[in-house]
Amino acid sequence: MSETGGTGTAGRKGAGTRTAPGAGSPRERYRTQVRAEIKERAWEQIADAGASALSLNAIAKRMGMSGPALYRYFGSRDELITELIRDAYRDLADTFRADADNGRGDAEDGTGTASGADLASLAHAMRRWARADPHRYFLVFGTPVPGYHAPDDVTGIASEIMAALLDACAKLPARTSAEVDDQPFDRHIKAHGQWAGEHPATPAQLHRALSFWTRLHGVLSLELAGHFTGMGFDAEAFFEAELEGLLAPA
Amino acid sequence: MSETGGTGTAGRKGAGTRTAPGAGSPRERYRTQVRAEIKERAWEQIADAGASALSLNAIAKRMGMSGPALYRYFGSRDELITELIRDAYRDLADTFRADADNGRGDAEDGTGTASGADLASLAHAMRRWARADPHRYFLVFGTPVPGYHAPDDVTGIASEIMAALLDACAKLPARTSAEVDDQPFDRHIKAHGQWAGEHPATPAQLHRALSFWTRLHGVLSLELAGHFTGMGFDAEAFFEAELEGLLAPA
DNA sequence: TTTCGTTAGTTATAGCTTCTAACTGAAGCG
DNA sequence: CGCTTCAGTTAGAAGCTATAACTAACGAAA
Structure with missing residues (x-):
């Protein structure tokens, strides 16, 4: 999960999570954190090559985890x-x-x-x-x-x-x-x-x-x-x- | 090659081939004809779901031939x-x-x-x-x-x-x-x-x-x-x- | 403390994509 | 008539989305 890099630059452009950052159970907190990092990597890819080049697989690999894991956080590419x-x-x-x-x-x-x-x-x-x-x-x-x-x-x-x-x-x-x-x-x-x-x-x-x-x-x-x-x-x-x-x- | 359907509605929107239709050797003529039909199917797909949904494979199958054949006519998807x-x-x-x-x-x-x-x-x-x-x-x-x-x-x-x-x-x-x-x-x-x-x-x-x-x-x-x-x-x-x-x- | 349900993450797999490589068969040209 | 060129084939690599089945760890509750 790249503990160090993580959401270091979280809240990029102020468009981060709208939910309160430190809310709910630790599980829930972790969940919102991972969701935020996924979105961040997504924005990186989009900034690089546009929305059509957005790849869930690539995001997952760059986060150090394997493909289908992201489907725990976003139901589909379109949903993301x-x-x-x-x-x-x-x-x-x-x-x-x-x-x-x-x-x-x-x-x-x-x-x-x-x-x-x-x-x-x-x-x-x-x-x-x-x-x-x-x-x-x-x-x-x-x-x-x-x-x-x-x-x-x-x-x-x-x-x-x-x-x-x-x-x-x-x-x-x-x-x-x-x-x-x-x-x-x-x-x-x-x-x-x-x-x-x-x-x-x-x-x-x-x-x-x-x-x-x-x-x-x-x-x-x-x-x-x-x-x-x-x-x-x-x-x-x-x-x-x-x-x-x-x-x-x- | 769907001989009958072929380029029946060729020249759609007047944006067909710019080269003269009946020019050159029969091989060359056939080639431009197939190229035109590929473009036509491509426009159909684009009209249906946009350029991002354009699939060479689907075009080929709908033309009755298999995938890689199209690469004889267009070097890549981007070229098309x-x-x-x-x-x-x-x-x-x-x-x-x-x-x-x-x-x-x-x-x-x-x-x-x-x-x-x-x-x-x-x-x-x-x-x-x-x-x-x-x-x-x-x-x-x-x-x-x-x-x-x-x-x-x-x-x-x-x-x-x-x-x-x-x-x-x-x-x-x-x-x-x-x-x-x-x-x-x-x-x-x-x-x-x-x-x-x-x-x-x-x-x-x-x-x-x-x-x-x-x-x-x-x-x-x-x-x-x-x-x-x-x-x-x-x-x-x-x-x-x-x-x-x-x-x-x- | 032990148990037990929830859930994050894994691998395997299906089906799709572009695109390359090697091969076959037929058509055109000299 | 024969040679050559080229269209189209199948096979396969690498990538994608997405699903299914399984494992392991975490959190809460008895």
């Missing part, structure tokens, strides 16, 4: 991947929330400009998170894995992310008041915006949050997939330009 | 996938070109409005192409496959696609003349726009083409991956809204 996806999603939500909290602090200090600082900060946090581990980003937002179906609790996590986004959108200067909520899609979303949950956001804000998500994902996804390499321009500069367009009141 | 990606790319370029040619015809007929009709038509062609086979779209623009590196000729195909895009962008009404090419990224792209090849496009047009690509990809990618399901709004309406924003002169 599902849990990794959920952890990644969770980590992104935490990142967004942390960034939102920081932003609120700055605003109260009077240092941050009110116009779009929060949304821009969120965008940069998103880009940082994506570039920190591209494979993790693709695991969440990339090509869907064949047999995977999102468990129920990810919708809750997605709501958290959306809430942080909507909060930032609410702090933006509104569009010219004449055309607020008057675009065709704004009217559509007024009737189909239940995904915002209880958030008191205007249709225009929902629209803006959606655009934020899809536009930045469009840039990040293609950048991380390497579709910009060889084109010569600076991906970061383009990202900033897109963000700029997103913050513009028009 | 690479060729499929290139074919898909090729097909998208043809789709774009066909759409651009149609648009030009309409414009000369005087039926089409001049403002952004071409770009909108291209956007709809792109969405149609993506939704016709989501797995194919993800094969080209989705999570990069582990060992894959784009062959040299895809840059040429990408140039074709970009050329069609830039042509459409050139037909758009320019932005307010005061700020043309004066955005920070426009200035950046003026120095780093060699990816346009010989196309006589202004920096603002290059910028718009890039935004077109990334914004629509952002919507399509998330829509096809199922990230909108359960949110309740209409993906097509949102796509149209994004397109609208893309066509706006601001």
Whole structure:
């Protein structure tokens, strides 16, 4: 079990076990510890060669035990991947929330400009998170894995992310008041915006949050997939330009 | 070799063999025919369960021959996938070109409005192409496959696609003349726009083409991956809204 | 302290995959 | 007509997921 190496760097990226670390019987404690190490090795493999190269066998051997032992901890390869996806999603939500909290602090200090600082900060946090581990980003937002179906609790996590986004959108200067909520899609979303949950956001804000998500994902996804390499321009500069367009009141 | 079924539905999606069908010796002709059928079965498998589920063995068995025979036609699984990606790319370029040619015809007929009709038509062609086979779209623009590196000729195909895009962008009404090419990224792209090849496009047009690509990809990618399901709004309406924003002169 | 159930880990095995090696048979070409 | 080339075969190595059966150790309870 590689007692020394073990979970030495546990809690990588803060996406470790959500259960309390020192809880329950010693057996249970050991169990959560091994589960955590398995996930860690899994993340290593994913960071190296992507999710499709994840091998339970290789993980087991690198942990000093033999193949089928892992099936005591994860019912199947898909179950492990599902849990990794959920952890990644969770980590992104935490990142967004942390960034939102920081932003609120700055605003109260009077240092941050009110116009779009929060949304821009969120965008940069998103880009940082994506570039920190591209494979993790693709695991969440990339090509869907064949047999995977999102468990129920990810919708809750997605709501958290959306809430942080909507909060930032609410702090933006509104569009010219004449055309607020008057675009065709704004009217559509007024009737189909239940995904915002209880958030008191205007249709225009929902629209803006959606655009934020899809536009930045469009840039990040293609950048991380390497579709910009060889084109010569600076991906970061383009990202900033897109963000700029997103913050513009028009 | 399933003589009857054979390449009955050959040339699926028009992305079949690029080599002339009845060329060379009978052996060579047979060879290209078998290669085409292999690709066809491969596309079937990909359409069913994605590229990761593509199995040479299964293809061979479904063609009535046993596993290793396929290695006469494709050196490896990766080589087959690479060729499929290139074919898909090729097909998208043809789709774009066909759409651009149609648009030009309409414009000369005087039926089409001049403002952004071409770009909108291209956007709809792109969405149609993506939704016709989501797995194919993800094969080209989705999570990069582990060992894959784009062959040299895809840059040429990408140039074709970009050329069609830039042509459409050139037909758009320019932005307010005061700020043309004066955005920070426009200035950046003026120095780093060699990816346009010989196309006589202004920096603002290059910028718009890039935004077109990334914004629509952002919507399509998330829509096809199922990230909108359960949110309740209409993906097509949102796509149209994004397109609208893309066509706006601001 | 001894007993006894739970459980972690093992090996063996089935069935799948890619891919290599050696061989057979037939088709094309001179 | 004969030689050569090549398609397709079977056999097999190495890897994967996953299941089944078994062993051994641990923890709690009598």
